[in-house]
Amino acid sequence: MVDTKPLLPASNSTGSYLTGSGVNSLKPIKVYLTIFCGLLAVGLFAALLIGNYWSDNARIHGSLASSTSKRTHPLRPVSRGPAQGVSEKTSGIWAGVSRGPAQGVSEKTNRVRAGVPGNILPEPWNSTMLEWQRTAFHFQPEKNWMNDVTGPLFYNGWYHFFYQYNPNGAVWGDIVWGHAVSKDLINWFHLPLAMVADQWYDKNGVWTGSATILPDGKIVMLYTGSTTEAVQVQNLAFPANHSDPFLIDWVKYHGNPVLVPPPGIYKKDFRDPTTAWLTSEGKWRITIGSKRDKTGISLVYDTKDFINYEMLEGELHAVSGTGMWECVDFFPVSKTEEKGLDTSINGPEVKHVVKVSLDDDRHDYYALGTYHEKNGSWIPDLPEIDVGIGIRYDYGILYASKTFYDQNKNRRVLWGWIGEGDSEAADMEKGWASLQSIPRTILFDNKTGTNLLQWPVEEIESLRLNGTEFEKVEVKAGSVVPLDVGPGSQLDIIAEFEIDKEALKKATGSNITFSCQTGRGAAKSGALGPFGILVLADESLSEQTPVYFYIAKDSDGDLKTFFCTDLSRSSKAPDVDKQIFGSYVPVLKDENLSLRVLVDHSIVESFAQGGRTVITSRIYPTEAINGASKVFLFNNATETCVTASVKIWQMDSAFIRPYSDDDDKDDDDRKSSAPCLLLCPINYIVSCVTCLYFICHVSKFS
Amino acid sequence: NAFRPILLLGNQNLIERTCKQTPFYDLCIWSLKSNPESRDASVKKLARIMVDSLKTKATETLDLIDELLQDGLALDPEMQKALTSCAERYNAIIRGDVPEINEALKTGDYKFAAKGANDAAIEANSCEIEFPTKSPLTDMNKVVHDVSVVTASIVKIIQTKFSF
Numbered sequence: 001m002v003d004t005k006p007l008l009p010a011s012n013s014t015g016s017y018l019t020g021s022g023v024n025s026l027k028p029i030k031v032y033l034t035i036f037c038g039l040l041a042v043g044l045f046a047a048l049l050i051g052n053y054w055s056d057n058a059r060i061h062g063s064l065a066s067s068t069s070k071r072t073h074p075l076r077p078v079s080r081g082p083a084q085g086v087s088e089k090t091s092g093i094w095a096g097v098s099r100g101p102a103q104g105v106s107e108k109t110n111r112v113r114a115g116v117p118g119n120i121l122p123e124p125w126n127s128t129m130l131e132w133q134r135t136a137f138h139f140q141p142e143k144n145w146m147n148d149v150t151g152p153l154f155y156n157g158w159y160h161f162f163y164q165y166n167p168n169g170a171v172w173g174d175i176v177w178g179h180a181v182s183k184d185l186i187n188w189f190h191l192p193l194a195m196v197a198d199q200w201y202d203k204n205g206v207w208t209g210s211a212t213i214l215p216d217g218k219i220v221m222l223y224t225g226s227t228t229e230a231v232q233v234q235n236l237a238f239p240a241n242h243s244d245p246f247l248i249d250w251v252k253y254h255g256n257p258v259l260v261p262p263p264g265i266y267k268k269d270f271r272d273p274t275t276a277w278l279t280s281e282g283k284w285r286i287t288i289g290s291k292r293d294k295t296g297i298s299l300v301y302d303t304k305d306f307i308n309y310e311m312l313e314g315e316l317h318a319v320s321g322t323g324m325w326e327c328v329d330f331f332p333v334s335k336t337e338e339k340g341l342d343t344s345i346n347g348p349e350v351k352h353v354v355k356v357s358l359d360d361d362r363h364d365y366y367a368l369g370t371y372h373e374k375n376g377s378w379i380p381d382l383p384e385i386d387v388g389i390g391i392r393y394d395y396g397i398l399y400a401s402k403t404f405y406d407q408n409k410n411r412r413v414l415w416g417w418i419g420e421g422d423s424e425a426a427d428m429e430k431g432w433a434s435l436q437s438i439p440r441t442i443l444f445d446n447k448t449g450t451n452l453l454q455w456p457v458e459e460i461e462s463l464r465l466n467g468t469e470f471e472k473v474e475v476k477a478g479s480v481v482p483l484d485v486g487p488g489s490q491l492d493i494i495a496e497f498e499i500d501k502e503a504l505k506k507a508t509g510s511n512i513t514f515s516c517q518t519g520r521g522a523a524k525s526g527a528l529g530p531f532g533i534l535v536l537a538d539e540s541l542s543e544q545t546p547v548y549f550y551i552a553k554d555s556d557g558d559l560k561t562f563f564c565t566d567l568s569r570s571s572k573a574p575d576v577d578k579q580i581f582g583s584y585v586p587v588l589k590d591e592n593l594s595l596r597v598l599v600d601h602s603i604v605e606s607f608a609q610g611g612r613t614v615i616t617s618r619i620y621p622t623e624a625i626n627g628a629s630k631v632f633l634f635n636n637a638t639e640t641c642v643t644a645s646v647k648i649w650q651m652d653s654a655f656i657r658p659y660s661d662d663d664d665k666d667d668d669d670r671k672s673s674a675p676c677l678l679l680c681p682i683n684y685i686v687s688c689v690t691c692l693y694f695i696c697h698v699s700k701f702s
Numbered sequence: 703n704a705f706r707p708i709l710l711l712g713n714q715n716l717i718e719r720t721c722k723q724t725p726f727y728d729l730c731i732w733s734l735k736s737n738p739e740s741r742d743a744s745v746k747k748l749a750r751i752m753v754d755s756l757k758t759k760a761t762e763t764l765d766l767i768d769e770l771l772q773d774g775l776a777l778d779p780e781m782q783k784a785l786t787s788c789a790e791r792y793n794a795i796i797r798g799d800v801p802e803i804n805e806a807l808k809t810g811d812y813k814f815a816a817k818g819a820n821d822a823a824i825e826a827n828s829c830e831i832e833f834p835t836k837s838p839l840t841d842m843n844k845v846v847h848d849v850s851v852v853t854a855s856i857v858k859i860i861q862t863k864f865s866f
Contacts, residue, residue, distance in 0.1 A: 120789070171798045171801070173805045294862065360862055427794075
């Protein structure tokens with residue numbers, strides 16, 4: 001605070017007061033000088049206050065504006081804000097790695113549109129709707145296109161996530177490797193690109209690959225490159241510096257490629273090498289998907305050094321009619337223990353999973369079977385549900401999934417790419433496209449013996465805020481019950497449903513085979529279904545996304561349960577995906593029907609029976625967004641009442657943002673209060689000195 | 703090259719056989735045959751010719767939209783809004799879908815070619831339904847939509863039948 005005392009005349013010990021004529025002529029000067037000092041002091045004080053105000057504002061927006069490239073697109077969301085009841089964690093601007101404007105987005109504004117100002121979004125979209133679509137706790141880069149996970153791993157205290165990324169736009173193309181790290185699989189730091197298309201052997205695409213962690217802890221990465229001639233080859237890469245916990249820099253082996261398409265395999269049907277596992281001979285073994293005519297196959301190679309390979313005769317497995325096998329995954333699961341297994345584990349207590357992504361129908365399939373190490377082959381337990389023709393990881397749009405063994409917590413974790421269901425025009429407006437699923441643990445379902453159980457990693461529960469419980473709510477036939485939980489865009493929902501046992505017995509059977517796709521959605525009533533929950537629904541239910549069970553009874557009286565998600569009324573917009581997804585879900589005799597749903601803006605992940613059947617979908621409402629988005633229970637069955645017990649948590653946002661050197665929150669605080677701390681004493685001292693100086697001089701003259 | 707199917711009957715027949723597996727036979731035949739490069743083309747080349755046709759038609763449509771918008775004073779606000787919206791959609795076809803399809807065809811990751819072609823059809827269709835009354839773009843939207851669908855069909859053939 002400025003001390004006003006200097007403005008008062010100091011008592012003069014010399015006693016030489018102003019007398020006589022000298023006083024009269026000097027008085028005005030003293031007055032003017034006093035006024036001048038006063039104004040100076042006030043001015044400096046005001047400058048101090050204003051400076052403080054500016055620096056306060058800078059602190060709030062500081063983490064976004066600081067050392068970074070300009071925001072290139074007005075639609076990119078900054079923060080969800082308090083309306084969602086969530087904290088102000090934001091995904092900030094990429095720090096220190098300049099990407100330049102996303103060409104596909106900003107250039108369009110150069111087009112001359114005579115007489116049409118401002119908003120040029122395709123109908124019915126506006127920026128509020130599009131901004132809402134960005135997720136709060138699902139991994140996504142700040143902008144542009146992403147697809148497959150590549151080489152996920154845990155190393156030296158950090159989970160690493162690499163992904164197919166297009167640095168130039170919101171469509172697939174110009175693919176390079178993005179990179180992010182996390183301590184908990186939920187909060188992420190974006191890092192610089194790990195690998196770009198800078199060699200002849202990956203000039204047309206640095207595609208998917210897998211990591212193998214060697215016994216000495218070192219990492220090797222095998223990945224597919226699309227060469228200058230668009231031939232698919234396998235390349236070797238490894239971290240430039242193993243003591244960098246962030247593994248920022250990567251080195252490509254100078255002798256790449258290490259594998260080229262073998263005789264009989266077409267040059268564009270050879271991609272996505274797996275994590276290697278040890279054979280009993282101490283060699284490393286990998287498998288790579290391909291096809292012969294319409295038969296999907298997976299080739300097997302042995303290597304000692306990841307540089308020289310011998311191809312095994314025959315294949316790991318083949319299934320006719322399935323077409324090209326992409327992103328093959330091969331791993332053991334424990335039959336007896338609820339934990340993950342290192343990829344090299346084998347033995348009687350173990351089953352092996354083969355998983356494939358089918359290029360033809362864009363779905364991920366898996367099957368359980370037995371691995372025969374001698375000839376590197378695998379036989380499915382049940383050929384009728386062989387890989388590619390049987391069970392899917394996800395009955396929604398998850399694709400190109402891959403697991404890794406998390407040695408940090410002894411679990412096998414699955415990542416899956418979730419594409420968009422909206423139009424490319426909207427993606428270009430948003431400036432981004434695609435998400436990843438929340439990582440899921442994979443366990444053998446020993447109750448069915450045929451399925452895997454997928455469940456969101458437990459770390460997601462750290463985002464749970466206040467929870468609301470609804471116990472034994474009766475939902476009569478043909479009714480809808482609102483669940484008042486506040487905003488409905490970021491939720492974790494767990495629900496259990498009880499059906500009246502008598503109704504199950506008495507219900508009329510039908511000889512029509514039910515499927516979610518042909519069942520015509522949640523609006524079509526049956527005797528014992530559909531019933532479940534409505535998410536991303538507005539008050540009037542003009543937009544709604546039902547996640548539900550349907551119990552079908554055939555003419556023999558046998559019951560079969562289906563789990564579906566119906567997008568047909570999820571949005572009023574005409575240009576978004578409106579399919580009905582789902583499948584049969586095995587329900588055992590003593591089991592209640594249970595589901596878990598993660599709602600995170602435009603993504604809904606639904607899990608039935610502890611993750612035995614999973615559906616991931618993308619939802620693009622025009623009205624059921626922000627505060628208008630609600631949750632309901634519904635029962636559209638005609639012959640049964642349903643009793644539901646539900647627990648719903650609001651979900652906080654995760655930290656998913658670029659890593660910068662000043663990542664310390666304390667630093668930010670110190671920086672913005674620095675001006676104040678500097679200005680205060682300076683102002684004070686200058687004011688005092690100035691005034692004292694003039695007063696002394698004036699006094700001298702008197 | 704061991705993977706070229708033996709063309710016993712000449713390439714005309716390949717064009718016809720390919721177009722028969724698309725829902726718009728006549729449009730398919732016309733688009734391919736009017737391009738001299740289709741004469742000795744493989745199925746994959748036929749797909750690329752189709753994508754070129756898509757790009758040409760989409761660009762023509764966008765030029766027409768721009769022309770109509772230049773006529774700013776003569777348009778009512780609803781028409782203007784729909785045209786501007788359509789411009790965004792056609793922009794997405796030309797700057798997003800077409801490059802995506804081409805890169806996918808070149809590198810052999812065909813599902814992205816299918817994605818681009820399918821999206822182009824959706825954009826053209828979405829444009830058409832935005833006009834509350836008479837659309838000035840009906841014919842062109844239909845052409846772009848149908849060419850996109852033909853492209854998607856040919857991609858499907860490549861994916862499932864040939865190693866091209």
